[in-house]
Amino acid sequence: MKLSQYNVWLLCFCLAAGVGADELTHPFKARQVVDLTHPLHQDMPFWPGTAPFVMERLADYDQGYRMHRFSMWENIGTHVDAPAHFAEGGRSVTELAPNDLVVPLAVIDARAQAAQDDDYRLSVEDVLAWERQHGRVAPGSLVVMHTGWYKKFSDPKAYINQDEAGVLHFPGFSVASAELLLERDTAGIGIDTLSLDPGNDLSFPVHKIMLGAGKFQVENLNNLDSLPATGAVAVIGILPVTNSSQAQARVFAFME
């Protein structure tokens, strides 16, 4: 076979650059890291009616090594909802490409509102006020509502906040804010509570709108205090379980 000059050039390019590498839509520079992930263990909070995280010890040092088995519902801990969680035919966890999982963060501070009202819903005005200060939410961003709730994670009763009638109380997004964020063509939304919808709305309208539009969601985020309003990029290391609709993720934020 005779190689044309073009083929030789292509071969050199592929050897140098790595065949199969994807160009990032959002290239970034990293000098600092923040871990946005809660550790997984048996005492962590979980959605009422589901089950705790289980780690069983199967072997220990008397056998030469330590070994465990994990068992968990796909929605416990810091995790991603893929569109397929609510939207039939929507992308599953393994249909989110690596490039989809590298996203600029827009962090909206709603701590003051959430401190006043456990059922607070992020408003359109909250988003617009953020934009007046930081500029329009960039397309492809993950918009994170920072409620401060993640600090309650080590106290499951306070984090879940279920009343005597069984109703959950924690803040979330309003339908109108979710619709505005769809207009901004975001990659998705995230929050430091159990759900993107506020705890007292089990009809999950925000889930239906966002996942129905092919966006993804991140729940139970940690350490949001350590993030700037803009300028951080999240690398969402979702566990690639084939055809699952949600999965645990190790989420790191990188800053220049």
Added chain:
Amino acid sequence: MKLSQYNVWLLCFCLAAGVGADELTHPFKARQVVDLTHPLHQDMPFWPGTAPFVMERLADYDQGYRMHRFSMWENIGTHVDAPAHFAEGGRSVTELAPNDLVVPLAVIDARAQAAQDDDYRLSVEDVLAWERQHGRVAPGSLVVMHTGWYKKFSDPKAYINQDEAGVLHFPGFSVASAELLLERDTAGIGIDTLSLDPGNDLSFPVHKIMLGAGKFQVENLNNLDSLPATGAVAVIGILPVTNSSQAQARVFAFME
């Protein structure tokens, strides 16, 4: 309370930079991404005597959403061995800091040797030959042996390669190469097979040396063909299971 000028400065700095962000030992620039992770599913290979990955469906769209439960041994799929896997008192998975999980990659191509010998052990000369071409292995690197074996992952029988006597046959590191890489003060080692030790050595000498020295290991890596010999940085999104000795990880490599 009266704020001193120092305190005001400190407050401004913290608000701007994010309290709790860690400075990276290995800052990096990312323009391209490669996914080094195998998807998790019931038909994937697993270590003989352990169990397959299980995903059970607990709810589907007739109930409004899809929901699953995952069950897995901590060593199935692309995963990290923390020092605690073999070394009593060694760091567990959640004692690896985010900064430890961002590491430059040094990729040693041993495909030609592995194609000739299923039991091939990476030699000291292989490492020295790599260093003559690419320079000394940098401290803090993850040194990855690229055997080409990851292409067999979809064929578990070929990947595990167990003979009639029950002996496994796949390539790994030699003890002497592991000792040399300890001298280089690497962060750890990785491979695209089931184990850092070759399949036919169940006394796990490389595990004992590396984990005993406080290093970590990554097994069952994917897509090594897409990596350059140097210049990529891995972000190892290990599932933070409290006190576990190994855990699955989503591993991305970033390149400029």
